[in-house]
Amino acid sequence: MKKLSLFVIFALLSSCLSPALKRDPPNIYYQIDKVDHLLLTNSQMFIQRPLIHDDKTNSNEITFRLMYRKTDGPVTQVDTQKSEFKFNGSIKSPDCQNIQLGDSGKIECKIILSPEEVLKLGKSDLIGELAIPLAGGAKWITSSIFIRNEDLK
């Protein structure tokens, strides 16, 4: 009976704590910047756990979210199709979507890291930079990315 009771306590604690453990996004390096009348923040980056691991291909899909807002000035457009994700000497093309509502918007970019790319990271945390060009390509908006290595391995 003692074992049963201890099991009940353990089960109760686990059920209460597990949602907290599952919601454990990585640290972020908070940024707020202004480029060409465009305010940009990365605080939306990891509101939810950004990693989805595909067991079949052993790859990791990572989602980055950025918020932006146009301030007074000439119209500025982002060109998400030419976005780049730079990390550890490599450049990947993320799959980005721009959800725009009036002057505000959210850019959501997904990249897939292959098992080889994860191996290449070694014991390092993934540190990279998401760069999205403004229309015309003369200027880029950028945001730093940091993911705990243990989330990838």
Add this chain to the structure above:
Amino acid sequence: MKILKLLVFVLIFSAKSFASSAGDAAVGVATSIGIGAALSSTAASGLYPGEAEYWLDPQLKTTSKLTEQCGMLLESKVYQNGPWAMILVIGRNNSGQNILLKSNTATVKYDNSTTRYFDLDLHAPTVVNDGVYLYLPYKIHQKSDFNGAQLMEMSIPTISVGKACDVKINYVKNPEYKDAELYYNETFTTGIHIGSHSLSGSLKDLTENGIGYTFKLDLSVFGSSRHGMYLELISSSTEEASSFKSANPTIDGDQWSHTMTGIGYQHRKDINNQSNMYLRVGSHLGTMRYGKYSSGPSVSSSYVGLSGEFRFNAQFANIERGLWGGKYFYHFGADVHYVPRIEFGGIDYSGTSQIILLGVSVGM
């Protein structure tokens, strides 16, 4: 109470102001990492406050507002958890000069004619040096203030570049928000209860008549509006069985006592904004004892058992501010505690202890 209130708020919302007095770039970098870490640590907590659906942009799925005002790049979000809501303002001084944020006179105004200061216990004027990040949670007294509001305007007076300048941030109610009542749920509660117990099964043989009085203290914490955990300490006593007394003449006194220390899960069901119910299931460590508490020979035995409880809570006071700020309840509770086996004098006893309790509690 005031210190506890502050501590709880600080813990839940990581209410740290990262506005630093040093203005160099290294501090700015460290501060931005600190903000990121704080955002991450609050998100990692089970008590993580979610963005307030009431003010959510239904298309962008966020309450985030970006603005450049009074020389600062600012982002604000509306969060809520338990009884509280807050507007988190983060950003960077981009003016080239230091800025004085007069947070102690910041206000939130609703179109339903309510204007409130934020919690003055938590805010003071802050100097934000050039290039330095700031991270300021502005606590709204009760999220029930939102009820009926279509617009919300936050105003923070500042002295920027030598001039008075008010930061204004406006929110519009989420048109998809279902107009359900916004309950002011407490995150922590603590209560004191008195009542009576009755024993059933062979446990009844341990006492003279199986009925006695009970005293209980409990502490609850809710990680969400419905789910939480509780800790409780229960003490019951009554007259010991005469058969036990005659068989153990060396035991001083004629009292039988039962203490239980319990832990478990609890579910909260709101009935309306003034009352709710708790359902609890858990386990407890119990000790039964014969003899005086103070001194003298005694006999005791321990066990591990299971507990269940129903509790009805009715609010009788709601003090929004100050030292005694909190939500006060009367409550009625019914507990059942199962004792699988306990041994006295080589004989095993088992059964249940049923307890009826009345009490008061305070939640915040």
